[in-house]
Amino acid sequence: MLVEQHQKNTSVPISFELKEDPQLQILPPLFMVLLNNLLENAIRHTAEGEIRISLNKQQLTVADTGSGFPPEMLPQLGQAYLEGSSGQGLGLSIVVRICQQFGWSVKVDSETGKGSQVHIQFS
Secondary structure, eight states: OHHHHHHHHOOOOEEEEESSOOOOOSOHHHHHHHHHHHHHHHHHTOSSSOEEEEEOSSEEEEEEOSOOOOGGGGGGTTOSSOTTSSSOSHHHHHHHHHHHHHTOEEEEEEETTTEEEEEEEOO
16 A cells, blocks of 8 residues: 555655565564555655565565665664654664564665665574
8 A cells, every 4th residue: 555655646666576485474464564664764765766675585675766874874773763864763663673573684775865775684
């Protein structure tokens, strides 16, 4: 529903690539919370370009060509109420908490003005 709503309001395409079907021990609604939070961030910060979602047995990646984060903010990402962000950091902090519960790691690569990639590595 989030993707459909986004596509009605913008021309930024969202692509999805399923390389291998992961067998994850997580309830589907909880996985959707994780994915929706990552997508909402990508949508909010990408005015032009594209958003890509990639899923395989080892990891989920959500990448965008949006505004990105300055390097000094990267160590703070995943904290709620993040100072200096355009949002409050709640979406990514929820993602981090879900991942911690399952022993998954979260890595964010980002460059100001070029976009971000959030990688969830399944253990």
